[in-house]
Structures are given as structure tokens and as C-alpha cells.
Amino acid sequence: DTGVSQDPRHKITKRGQNVTFRCDPISEHNRLYWYRQTLGQGPEFLTYFQNEAQLEKSRLLSDRFSAERPKGSFSTLEIQRTEQGDSAMYLCASSFIHGSNTEAFFGQGTRLTVV
């Protein structure tokens, strides 16, 4: 499968623990996005990378959240001191930016449950 892959698919953690998710984008894509989706809502933008540079963060991304894309390939999203409100599906998407046209390809997501 040459699509966007995310690991793990599911994560259950206790409140206060740290968790880390990984995203492997489509190999030739230069942009990588993280979104969060809660029940009954559409995906909400968190942050994105152009190659290894993190170019924008949403106000949804509190200081407990950090994302990296160290070599411009895979990315990690870490949540420190998890809270019950962090329970959500975390989606990764990648795209190849050509002019102003963008088409993002999504992974299957990591479902986080904080108990």
C-alpha cells in the first residue's frame, strides 16, 4: 500500500500519560498535515509541515502538543499529560503542492481514548 499510513490505529491511555503517534506520508509528497476529528465533527486542522519545516499551528494545538518531521519524511505527533478532552481521531494527510492546487490524501487515523 503506497498511501498514507498511521501508527498505531488505536491507543488507550490513562489521563496524564504521554502518547506519540506516527505518520508516514506518500513518499513524494512535500506537505504533511495533522488534523483532529471528534464525534459529530469534521476534521479540524492542527498543524502542517512543508518538508521538515513546521509552518503553521492552529490555536487548537496547545503547548502539550508537539509535532516533528525531522527529515521531511515521516512525522510524529506527541501529546504530553493527556486529558480526557484529547480523546479523538488524529488524522494525517499529505499532498504535493503544485501552484495553488492541492489535493490531500488521508491516512486511516489513530483513535485515541484517554481514560
Place this chain on the structure above:
Amino acid sequence: AQSVSQHNHHVILSEAASLELGCNYSYGGTVNLFWYVQYPGQHLQLLLKYFSGDPLVKGIKGFEAEFIKSKFSFNLRKPSVQWSDTAEYFCAVGGSQGNLIFGKGTKLSVKP
């Protein structure tokens, strides 16, 4: 502020019925519009997109959407739905950084 509004939360249709899902957007710049579909247990997949040109866009699986600039709308249509179209449908507008701003989604249930 950029936003996308989808009018219907849950739509229930019988097979062969026609479908129209509403989407309105609020965005001040050049508009890139998308419809994504999420089948049960699967990832979001692109159905169709509008960047410029012909405002009637045809996508996969017989879906189409019409961009009406004066109404800030990008409604999704299909003349005859099938049971396999049961899914959640998301309208999105492309933001200034290439990110997507999604609506809340519409669940479509098609009865066989």
C-alpha cells in the same frame, strides 16, 4: 473567518433515489472546494474537487457537484444512489496554507 456549513446531519434514502447534499462556505480568497467521503471503517477519500473552470464538476462513482459563486455553494449530487453509497460525506474548502476547512459532515444511509 473561513467556515463550511453542511445543512443535513443525517440523510436516509432508498436505493435509486436522487441525492443532493448541501454545502455553503465562507471564504474570502480564491476558492478550492472539495467533497470527501468516508466509508465505514475506512479513511477519507476524495470524491471530487473544484479549482477553477467549469463549475459543474464530475467525480468518482457518479457523483457531481456544482459551484455557484453567487450562492457560496458547492452542493453534491447523484441521480441514483446505491446501498454502497452509505457513508459520511464531508465538504471542505482549501485554506490559504493548503490546509482544509471541513464541514461537520453528512451521514448518508441508503436502504436496500
